[in-house]
Amino acid sequence: MAVAPSTDTAMSRPHPDVAAETMPSPTGRPRERDVITAFAEITGEAIGDADLEQLLRSVCVKLCSVTGVSRSSLYLKKPGGRFRGAAGHCSDEGDITEAVKRQESGVAGDRFSREVIETGRPVLINDVANDPRPHRRTMEHWQVRAMLGVPLVFDGEVIGLLFVDNKDREHVYTQEDIEIAEMFAQLSALFISQAMLNVRLRSQASEIARSRNTLAYLADVHRKLTNAVLEGADIRSIVTLLSELSAKPVVLYDEDFRVLAWAAPPALGLDRPPVISDQIRAMPSVKAELAALSPERPSAVVPLTLSVGLGRRHLMCRLVIEGKPSGYLGIVEVGRSLETVDTNLAEHGATVLSLQILSERRQIETQGQARDDYLSDLLRNTRDKEHLLRRGPQFGIDLTHPHVMVRFALSANLRMTASAAQRLVTRRFREILGIDEPAAVKLPGSIIVLVPLPDGGSAEELSRLRDQVSLARASLQPELATSVTVISGICREVTDFPQAAREMREVADIAHSFEWSEGVLDVTELGLFRVVVSSGRVKEAVRFAHEYVHAVRTADDGVLLETWRAFVSAEGRVQGASVTLDVHENTVRYRMGKIKELTGLDPTSLDVLLSARLAFQILDFAAR
Template sequence: MALLPSMGVETMSPHPDATGETMPPPATRPRERDVITAFAEITGEAITDADLEQLLRSVCVKLCSVIGVSRSSLYLKRPDGRFRGAAGHCADKGDLTEAVKRQESGVAGDRFSREVIETGRPVLIDDVTNDPRPHRRTMEHWRVRAMLGVPLVFDGEVIGLLFVDNKDREHLYTQEDIEIAEMFAQLSALFISQAMLNVRLRSQASEIARSRNTLAYLADVHRKLTNAVLEGADIHSVVTLLSDLSAKPVVLYDEDFRVLAWAAPPTLGLDRPPAISEQIRGMPSVEAELAALSPERPSAVVPPTLSVGLGRRHLMCRLVIEGKPNGYLSIVEVGRSLEQVDANLAEHGATVLSLQILSERRQIETQGQARDDYLSDLLRNTRDKEHLLRRGPQFGIDLTHPHVLVRFTLSADPRMTASAAQRLVTRRFREILGIDEPAAVKLPGSIIVLVPLPDGGSAEELRTVRDRVSEVQTSLQAHLATGATVISGVCRDVTDFPPAAREMREVADIARSFEWSDGVLDVTELGLFRVVVSSGRVKEAVRFAHDYVHAVQGADDGVLLETWRAFVIAEGRVQGAAVALNVHENTVRYRMGKIKEITGLDPTSLDVLLSARLAFQILDFAAR
């Protein structure tokens, strides 16, 4: 709070000065000459390029000497109009500047200082204890008995205040004391005003130099980033360069805060990205800061201040691609504090990365379109075999290894465009099957995906692929309406793909005929049924199936029909059927005899087995 206590002058003569020496009575001293001498000494200090604080303290010391008091304090007016402590001196305590800096003059309850400011004239209080004008708590803290306040006036404006007193001692200030203090303050105001101007000029010069250096640094950053991109640097290389330039860890996130790339100075010894934690992201203040990022305010430090358990601060910068948010670039406060130049660096780096990501995305789309065209040629057999074998590696497709085709049937009214659906399907294949994003082609009403079989198409591998394709289809249901999903047989040669594509289309037509749109169909499961139904006579096939088993179906409660089905699945083996039904083999033989009596057919003969197998397949599909 308010002012530092001033120092009083003894009324008796002779009296000691600030150093304890005996001084002659005021009437016999050429005190104006003392003032001039004091300022000559201060001027000499100024010529040695002393800083402003040291010069202000010298003013306090010289005023104590000229007036013959022990304590002095000086306050300067701030741009906001407040008078804050700037320097202080006490004969027995020495430099009081730090204590004075914590004080403010002219606050509420300090009518003494307000009177000096408003009148622009010296104000004397002989008896602080009984005078209502001073700030009571401040006077008691500094043990002031009597105080003289003098304004520093420059160009008609009070730019500061000087206070003098004698600690713990009453003092009677003479009119000459007041006049000398006022003269000293007038000269001080001129000197201090010029010193403050010099400080401002030096500060402006330093700021201009800092700005020039910052611009040169950012120009160098721009050159290095631009050259890196022109030389073919990928996104990780750019992130590494940003880390080198900032000497701090740098992390690139996607929109869901998954780490896309990161780098850190080797000296930090980090073995994992210092990613922003979910705990910090969940803080309301951090959520608000991130939500407020925009082209007008592209970066922010989160959390603004650290608390226990929050780790480190992150300078987060928004990436915007084609007008849409597309992730974040972060410079992490590890090893060195975040600075304004880091924000400039992050914003510049985010712009370069946004352009690079957009360029790579366009390149991927172009390559993807070329890959789709290649797959279309492969399925239509419009190119010769050697040409297809030669071009495959350009798109990561090695036709010397076996593959399967997977056909997704889109609904008549899809919830997204065919291109978006294709991107979604191939991304899910990559995530669920753990493979590179596969080639795919859009066809009217469907998407065909090419899936490699690195293990050579073994039975176990095919079962695994079917299970994974089923997972892909399930994961798509919330985003993409699909019909039947069909898996082709194994394609081991270039010439296998066109017939496999036709076969899948026929199976998809069969599924549509039976109004079946759930689950995954493997063409190898269909056997003879595929040949019969591919003729398009679905109704006749269903009628045949019902007629073939009708007599047995109506003979009992379904036990005979269940036994017949188990016998067919066991490929005509009584033992296999008995195990499946958990009955004795003789029971199976007895039931098969009953079926023979009812149908007049021998269920163990090859032609009846084939016909029964076909009938049961048709009934199964019709029931789905």
């Protein structure tokens, strides 16, 4: 026989050289009958449903018996024409199949095996040591002296090779030995060909059964996912169902690998999503795999093989919505290994999730448009009161409670869509005010937010709200670069909203007229000033203000003007002004007398108080 376990040689099993006598049949009967008897015994094993390897090993054992040698090996032809070891037997060592499996016959330098293959006839080498045809290192490794190689021929094709030898002993092969070995090989070729065919058929049947089971499983998956969607399951519920079906953790990511939803079998005891790490995503091979994902190749396992410190493998599947990449679905190799069926599950699940996400987006857009229409009706007074009160709760608005509106004027150079700006504003209000995301509406150049007043609009609540709006506005500046922000008066009735919207627009126009774009304005703080300025005569109003206080402004270093401001802010009360200025009340009275002398006006009269208040407001806005 001929087989060499050395890694650089692969060929036939060795057999010793010339010397010993041929062994007669143990029964004394013609040796052909021994061959037939041996073959009948092997056939009996086949009928007993022995596996192919066991049958091939029996062929080796029986061949040793009928030829009177101690060692044999069998090689089978594989796809591509290579002959790989399949079975082996040695009377001294027993089963040597595993050693034979590591060998290959007919490789470069193995002219002996090539001769058997090409001629389709037995080839005998009586003196291996001095014959150039065998692979030298293989023969030395297996301690071969003489060897006989016999082809397994079926339907005119060499389908395998049989080799016999006596390990490290010389042996004389007679012509009868060769004929007996050839007869045995001919019979074995018929049997082995049929056995290999049976193996292929069983393998095909198993593959068909696996395919049928996989199709049934995927049909069940499709049914469960479809039913879940039809029953109103949300994205998180679908991810949980995928985890149950795969018996592995499942993670849904957005395009920036932020986790949108995840689920894992309870038995794993996970308290956080087993995400694909930045370290893995930074690997060049993983980056290339993820970048190559497309509708034609929607999934890949990354990393394909694990190294120390890389954790676990992830089956990543691309989500594509309306032709655009929209995230990833990952099945994580935790608890159980990833299987082919997981790929089918992930790709099917990704399709369902893509459709669900698209549906939810459409629903949100539809609801958003309906809410925008509702708020437009509310601000423009185009619907009756009962209709607006009835539909409000549908959009999270209870008009039976007081509200204020906050108007954000947007920059003309805004770098995002109005819808994105609106979502950003309402999200920031939710975070800073600690409320549910408020209702809002997009208008040309602005966003109006409705803010409920749980305390009914108390002075403390309004003061706190103004501070919170100022904080929200400051946090939005980097993204929105908003100009003036206006807070409306309190809206207690449905009919208050249109008027409040007009007032906010007027205040915004006034701020624009004075080129003021910073901070937060409350419409209630402008009073008479808004009425005067809204007439459109801004320049005249500014000139009036400067002329009204000119005499006092030029009289000293500003002390009198400061005192006049404090007196007006204290609504004409000397005591209030003295507290503000931190001076004696008589000092305030003295200064107010000086103001009367300079202006010729009585600063304590109602008309002068109103005019002075208006003048100071105009000057303040002009200064801004």
